[in-house]
Amino acid sequence: MSTTRRMTVGQALVEFLANQWTVDGNIRERTIPGIFGIFGHGNVAGVGQAIKQLHEDQPGLLPYHQARNEQAMVHEAVGFARMRRRRATFAAAASVGPGAANMLTGAALATTNRLPALLLPSDTFSTRTTDPVLQQIEMPHDTSLQVTDAFRPLSRFFDRVERPEQLFSIALQAMRVLTDPAETGAVTIALPEDVQAEAFDVPVAFLQPREWHLRRPLPEHGPLARAVAAIRSAKRPFIVAGGGVLYSGAESALRDLVDATGIPVGTSQAGGGSMPWDHPQYLGGVGATGTTAANRTAAEADVVIGIGTRYSDFTTASRTAFQNPDVTFVNINVAAFDAYKHGTQLPVIADAREALVALQESLVSFTVDAPYADAIAERKQAWDRVVDAAFEPSGLALPGQTEIIGAVQSATDPTDVVIQAAGSLPGDLHKLWRVRDPLGYHVEYAFSCMGYEIAGGLGVKRAAPERDAIVMVGDGSYLMLHTELVTAVAEGLKIVVVLIQNNGFASIGHLSETVGSERYGTKYRFRDDTGSFENGEPLPVDLAANARSYGVNVIEIEPTANAIDDLRAAVRSAKASDRTTLIHINADPLRYAPDGEGWWDVPVAETSTLASTQRARAEYEQQVTAQRPLLG
Template structure:
């Protein structure tokens, strides 16, 4: 009901609950990025329980009944997975759009914490609406409420504070207006975005208030694309022009700002080589002359060799994680300078750089190209780049080729899947040993074709994230590669795929344990302890190597209503895997391909290092030997003060 409130001022209001007003508000928010205008909140994921069923749940039902399609609702089978879907969607939409996710009081809300941390670590927007206990405390304590004698006001939702870019709690209905607007500002700000959390007490959700109609009208949020400050740009250009061995590190910011064409233009004009972070893969196609491949701990020999020799490192849209810098061992040249271009000053000043450029990636790259007109790397350096790239390409050719062995190695599996994929297919991955191999080996042909969540490396992200990708672009095939360890963490969203007819292709690699941590365990002298899926001996409490756990993950997936293809071990396994992927691509429904693998067959070494401290004292010979190697390797670490 709309009614006049102040006739002289022309203000009208609607009597609504807080939840109804919030849902209507969210349905009318729009992101504008240049010529692109799209809904900021594409829909709402929700699992209902006490706390949100009578508030947000009722509001979504009412909207669906009165204005179908205005705020689409989607089910999920796990609250964490709701957030993963939203993040997958947001990345594919280049951070212009995302989803909201609502959960009930207590465990429902707490289940979203991992997703919140993942979104914030990745600088990807997601709106979280966890329910809270009574603001009035009229019923206290309620079911699933935490009780802290020293602080009765502290609840589960307070745990979202450190993992959110924005957090607030609607303790009174009148607070909704300022909180909702502040939340939207952070969601659409490329320098600040991440998990945005609005805690909603269960009684406040259902309270009514007079809502100004203006609050419910369509509102546009224009994405800021700041250009470099002239002084910062001039200092950066002076250093780059004087460089003998410049090297670009392309991060996720290149893709989020749509800067891949600008990057291609500037490197073609200057000859500067490019190494990509996990989030930056796709900034250039794999066969571009200036693309040296992945850089850092999971990098290629080409990119890491060029990085080690670089006298000027130009970071564009990267947060410089330890994997990118190989734990500060990647850049070895004495006196190396860092030009850090990032829309967030926090990242632009990383590692003590004296050459920060606070700028949108695309605007900054365009400014660099204009300032480098007529400048090019030397002929000797250009030849060096070409040789390194050619040698690494040959390494990849060998790694991806079938070996004819009884059990496939992971590189063979990657090669088989890639060989029958289309250029616009989207690879989705997150955790285990796959990110390292994919970073080096997957030959990306499309800017959005590589989707590896590696800021938080969240086990269980893959299937849910793949659904988010599919929602964002239903015209692409989504190839989800997942190990058995990560699959067991969170596979229930296969039910969502079946229920909503969302087609994804899941390649489940059966390692019978944690392949990645098993390998890491060996390198730190822990002998793969606790990383194998084996039956436990009741007397020794050891997990016996010969006693595999009789788990049938193919049957598990089949029980969800998914089409399942099993690729059996043997000399024809590569052929059968290729045929399975082709069949899955022709299908209109979700398919899971189960393939056994040898977790001890590793991808090629790219020369990177990752700092994982080894026990400094031990009675185990393996640990003492690993500590000696660690002490030797960490001598390569540098302060990286540019």
């Protein structure tokens, strides 16, 4: 029997990908269960031909899916990967030039979120015999530079297959990073168009099933003992649960620890779902978009236990969240880069689940004292009442966003997944959404990419077809990237989209007010004779008609006193349907969510002729005094 097969680089790569498996304990699943592709002259004869051939020779081994935008392909892969707890992701193939460049935003999103995505952008000819080819970028100072080089700073792994024989080592290294819990993100293999179609002898061993076992490193004895001593000495300990809790499947271990110790928990955006909303020790989101319950507790905490969090500026409220002058940080993270943040002397570099199990074993008999426990309970109850009031329908024809969130929440099931990414919705959801399932809260907020929502929702649905994917999106983000609704229709992937029409950029409009810029440039209105968009009539854009034109089922909520009741009924109807449904509702962007006492550092002009900016600067100078270096 021959030990090699004559194949093109494209054929060898796609068959290799189809045979990779991730193993996480007793869970074994395909690392790359499918591939997205938009084809052009750079890949139609290489990877495109290979996908077609594999489909004919071994149907179903590596399913192919269409997309309408290369950026959206990566968003889908990321949405899928988060729902699969980083055990699996999709590959995304693009053509030369603009096709490749369109994936750059997706690459940045994947890497920022520490979520795996395999990118296969095409490159121009390796031989350069026909330079410059169509869509080739030319840099006179360095003729080796191509569009794909822009992926280098955005990827956790990048390489270019200049010769067929390089594929073996490159593909294996790519898989190593895709399945590395600390180093994962965008993995980019650039494929010159001529090399993709070039034939060579491929060892059969390269094409055989291969397993990649996820590392779950145990905490070392010394760092664990020091962390335990710090926690035992704490009077007001506080846990910040990040995405790492979910990626390691540590939510049960976290609950066991807080049940035993009474330590309260606040979550980052990525950590939403780490605790159910009604758990006695769960105080909600923490930081700039957090709750008063979590933020007041964070402010007085003497030991902050960060678990799987990268401590973004939103989580730390731009370093104003933790106000105790003697605060100490115990940082548990599989990535040393994050474990050492805030100058901590107590890093625990370990898997979140393994570290939590070890902590509980070492914290036997430790509990928070009664006054602290009472304060936690009182703060939680007070915030729950705030949320109840925010969800109460106002009876106005244009409801506020909080009422809309409440209506959607009441019409969904515990295992439904809410998907969001940008605008004012992430902040409102972080404060208000009552998460009932570990994977029920899917807010991409590391990159907060406008346009992620619908594509990410499709990724969620592919990963968990038994769940309803509830995409909530404002009109600004919808207009950025709505074309994947066509993909939903084409593949019969049912998602529910709640489109909130604000006639502008609601989030940045509010932020613009706080920095004294008076919502300038954030309204969707006709441009007047002075060149301003501030005073014209709202644009007559019909986004419901847009969605309907794609073949999507559309429910329009009329602006009446019954709008919230109608929305609730529409969500239930959409959930009962087997088709993708878009629900369109108009909202008042000037009705805000309750204040959670968080702050975000957005510098204000130091000098200005505008009175609004002058007032904002004075407020900023007062707020910034609360920032601390956090060298705990």
